[in-house]
Amino acid sequence: MTCQHRGATVWLTGLPSAGKTTIAGRLGARLRAAGHRVEVLDGDEIRTFLSAGLGFSRADRDTNVQRTGLVAELLARNGVLVLVPVIAPYADSRAAVRARHKATGTPYLEVHVATPVEVCIERDVKGLYAQQAAGRLSGLTGVDDPYEPPKEPDLILDTHLQSPAESARAVHAALTARGLV
Ligand SMILES: Nc1ncnc2c1ncn2[C@@H]1O[C@H](COP(=O)(O)OS(=O)(=O)O)[C@@H](OP(=O)(O)O)[C@H]1O
Numbered sequence: 001m002t003c004q005h006r007g008a009t010v011w012l013t014g015l016p017s018a019g020k021t022t023i024a025g026r027l028g029a030r031l032r033a034a035g036h037r038v039e040v041l042d043g044d045e046i047r048t049f050l051s052a053g054l055g056f057s058r059a060d061r062d063t064n065v066q067r068t069g070l071v072a073e074l075l076a077r078n079g080v081l082v083l084v085p086v087i088a089p090y091a092d093s094r095a096a097v098r099a100r101h102k103a104t105g106t107p108y109l110e111v112h113v114a115t116p117v118e119v120c121i122e123r124d125v126k127g128l129y130a131q132q133a134a135g136r137l138s139g140l141t142g143v144d145d146p147y148e149p150p151k152e153p154d155l156i157l158d159t160h161l162q163s164p165a166e167s168a169r170a171v172h173a174a175l176t177a178r179g180l181v
């Protein structure tokens, strides 16, 4: 049997509550409905199993991102569309993942879910910003831990100016433009 579709990795990077998981979920559902093989490498699930025991130091975040990047590239190389809603706050760590894909000729898209921190604080889906403000959590990305915005992402999403459906559509359009769907 031949595989009709090329795989690719779509990495959705951005702050907590930026919209990464929501967009991955919507896009994944649309792609599956169209017959694509899709995997969503959810950050929380990865941290429960593959990256169990890792915290949020720079070294641990880098390890987490490299492990996730390895799995994404393996799947994408084998025809799966891989959606990765993972913060990945450090530019060099993201560059290493991109390089891993480039080395095997595997398509890779970096999508910056560029929601301003003020909007993320309002959304605060998991209550992390409130916990940080109350002094119960430290090292929160975008507040008291770094987030290095991508300098040359393949796509920027201003989710505070669009609906989740519009954001997911924009990523789908980027995949279409590259002949990946
Ligand atoms: N200190 C701190 N900073 C950032 N995020 C935190 C922190 N503590 C817990 N969480 C929760 O863990 C999720 C981030 O995990 P990631 O694997 O995406 O992060 S990283 O790329 O390794 O930096 C992240 O998920 P999302 O909200 O979906 O982004 C948070 O829910």
Ligand SMILES: Nc1ncnc2c1ncn2[C@@H]1O[C@H](COP(=O)(O)OP(=O)(O)O)[C@@H](O)[C@H]1O
Binding pocket: 014, 015, 016, 017, 018, 019, 020, 021, 022, 023, 085, 123, 125, 158, 159, 160, 162, 163, 164, 165, 167
């Ligand atoms: N354009 C948009 N794209 C994605 N999420 C959006 C958008 N507009 C509003 N939201 C809302 O923002 C929240 C984002 O939460 P989530 O996807 O869990 O963020 P993250 O995975 O980045 O932590 C959701 O409640 C979602 O409905």
